[in-house]
Amino acid sequence: MKSQDIAVVGILLAIGAIVRYLSLVIPGPIVSNLVIAFYCLAIILVIPAFTEVIGIGIVAGIVCALLSHSIFPPANLISEPIGAVTCLITYKTLMGRFSISPAISTLLGTLASGTSFVVVAMLMVAPTILTKYDTMGAFVIAIIPIVGLTAIANSIIAQILYVPASKVLARGKA
DSSP states (O other), rough: OOHHHHHHHHHHHHHHHHHHHHHHOSSSSSOOTTHHHHHHHHHHHOOHHHHHHHHHHHHHHHHHHHHHSSGGGGGHHHHHHHHHHHHHHOOOOOOOOTHHHHHHHHHHHHHHHHHHHHHHHHHHHHHHHHHSSSSSHHHHHHHHHHHHHHHHHHHHHHHHHHHHHHHHHHHHOO
């Protein structure tokens, strides 16, 4: 990855971390994860190699794990690389075919990240979940709408920011 690309990824991850940190003031056990929107935007703008995208996902996972009050923060170390890889694969598949490919890639990346987070949390802290919810099904029913709404919000944010961000990057290359 070129130094300009590293800077873009770093800046967008930092913005995501700041937004994530500020979102912690919202009461409740679950907070929307806008870090995903910003790392998806970085992936879409830079189109890194597969191994680089895993690195982006790991860094995002560390940020999310550190700035989390979720039921099992270490699950982010698995879910964010999955989301990042999903975003990259989706974007590479749709790139140039649809004007809303950034939104679709971010939507699927967020859904992959959120769903894998829920699965890992269920596997790792089932007893804790069952102290707060009557059944695992109740936990899933409570969480999946949050994942879906976050995915929709993230896809809108990424699509809106894609056009001005790509124009700024294009100016830097000229």
